[in-house]
Amino acid sequence: MDPVRNPFSPGAGTPPPMLVGREEILMQGDILFRRILAGRSEKSMMLTGLRGVGKTVLLGVLERQAKELGFMTIFHEAGEDSRVGVFLAQGLRKILLTLDSAASMKKRARKALLALRNFVGTLRVNVGEFGISAEPLLGYADSGNLEADLTELLVLVGEAAQEQRKAVAIFIDEIQYFEKEEFGALIMAFHRIQQRNLPMVLVGAGLPILPALAGELKSYAERLFAFPNVGTLTREDAVKALVVPIQKESAEITVEAAEVIYEKTSGYPYFIQEWGSRVWIMTPNGEKISSDIVEQATESVIVRLDESFFRVRYDRLTSGEKVFLRYMAEIYQGVPIKMEEMVKIAGKKSGTLSQVKRLLEKKGVIYAPRYGVFDFTVPLFDAFMRRVMPKLPENRKF
Ligand SMILES: Nc1ncnc2c1ncn2[C@@H]1O[C@H](COP(=O)(O)OP(=O)(O)OP(=O)(O)O)[C@@H](O)[C@H]1O
Ligand SMILES: [Mg+2]
Structure with a gap:
């Protein structure tokens, strides 16, 4: 069928035509954001799951949810040599400048900005000009101890946001890539934020080692975070993820065909997108997608997976x-x-x-x-x- 109208979207972080089976996590996110806005404490969230289950997509949807509720957000994808301080400095700078100008020099935003300037000094990297000139504020976030400085800085940002009835949400994908010291500092900082009931929240995503990793670094981590598991789709959801997008394009797939795809993919979202995309292409115009076509498509889907999804891991x-x-x-x-x-x-x-x-x-x-x-x-x-x-x-x- 027409490749231009192919609804499926195999990729990394590419939103699927229909996001199924994640209602509970989205609801959990909604409650978390609303509680933070209402000044109530709530566990932050770390999504965990295997490769290709839809963590990045979900994190993106959660960020949108937070924005719609009025949060100021920062989104970061960690890599093997990411540093917590550097991306936070860049993101927080923007947020603090907004807070600073929005409230005609509110004291706390200004103080946090100055602390941020100190903090950046300890990182020995260039994150751009600060756009403020003022006397240095000695003694804030400038000790060179990441845990202490990050905690102090984030508390100041939280206070500045609270003063203006705003809230900040920080989203970090692939959070397991941070060095232990960096991840530990982040957990510690959010521990303090939660104790102080400040309007700030951390939403992370990563591999299923996260709960163990966080717990090993700080024993209180399990009380600080909820670790919802992003897993495979149920048979019913997998069928829906295939049938509905196809119907929306005024085409058809038999339920058996969708079920065969479910069996072959074990309900893994990324594979569902690959199979869906391929059977769409292989079906002649005007015909129903049948289990025969799914069987015919399977060999070429596997070749494609071997050359891309699996290969990128294998080659390293x-x-x-x-x-x-x-x-x-x-x-x-x-x-x-x-x-x-x-x-x-x-x-x-x-x-x-x-x-x-x-x-x-x-x-x-x-x-x-x-x-x-x-x-x-x-x-x-x-x-x-x-x-x-x-x-x-x-x-x-x-
Ligand atoms: N709930 C869902 N229903 C159907 N398809 C989905 C769903 N969630 C994600 N997908 C699809 O699965 C693929 C992988 O999604 P995503 O990149 O978010 O996974 P991931 O868990 O972040 O993977 P990785 O660990 O490799 O980064 C995308 O093509 C996306 O469109
Ligand atoms: Mg991802």
Whole structure:
């Protein structure tokens, strides 16, 4: 059918034609934002989930929700060398300048701006001119200790916002990429914000290691954040995510065809978009999308996935890491793996294997859902490993 009217949108952070199955999280977000606006305390939120489940999309929708309710927002996608201080300094500067001018030099906004200028001094990076000239405000956010300075700065920003009956929401995607010290400082700062009941909220998203990571850094993290899980879609939601967008384009798909796609994708949102997009293209104009077409499309969808979604992860691996993942795929049964099982099949000491495992965790390819076990962060990666390396490598160089 007409590729221009193809409703599906496989991609990273690309909004789907229909966002299904996330009503509860959006409701939770709405309650959080409204409570903060009403001056009540509420746990901040960290969305967690595997690759391609829709965390970025959801974070975008939550940001829109917050904006509509009147929040001033900052959105940041963390990368492997992101620094909390740098992006916050840039985002907060804008917010403080708005607060400062909106209220004809309200004292607190001015004070926070000066503290921000001090804070930037401790980062030793250039984040642009501040656009204010005033006597330095010594002793605020300038100690060089990130935890202390960030906390002080964010409290001042919170007070400035409170004074003008405004609220600030900070959104951070891929939050697990921050160095431990940086993430710890952020958690600490929000702990203080929550204790002080200031109108500020943090909404993060990242891999399912987040609760464990945050808890390890600050034991109170689990009381500070809610960690809603963004998971696979139910059969019913997956069918809806396919049927409704197609109907909106005045085309048709049979329920069986949609169910076959659900089976093949296990309900993973990204895969649903890929299959949807492909079957749309392969169906002749005016015909109903049938399960036959889904079967025909499957081979080419898998080739496409192998060349893009899976490949970008695979190409960043060393040969030892690839071998490790291939062995992992060999014993994988859809549930987390224990190190003893790897030792048994790979015939190597657990020390050697643990080293590779740590590197793979750092790259975000595997993660530990619980102590003592590990799993793939990318859905269906085990099948990909078996396709790309059909035979178990004899050479067990990890
Ligand atoms: N609820 C949903 N229903 C249908 N499709 C969805 C849904 N949520 C996301 N998608 C689609 O899934 C794909 C992946 O979404 P997104 O990039 O937000 O995932 P992610 O969890 O951030 O992935 P990653 O961990 O790789 O960053 C996009 O193509 C998006 O359109
Ligand atoms: Mg994402």
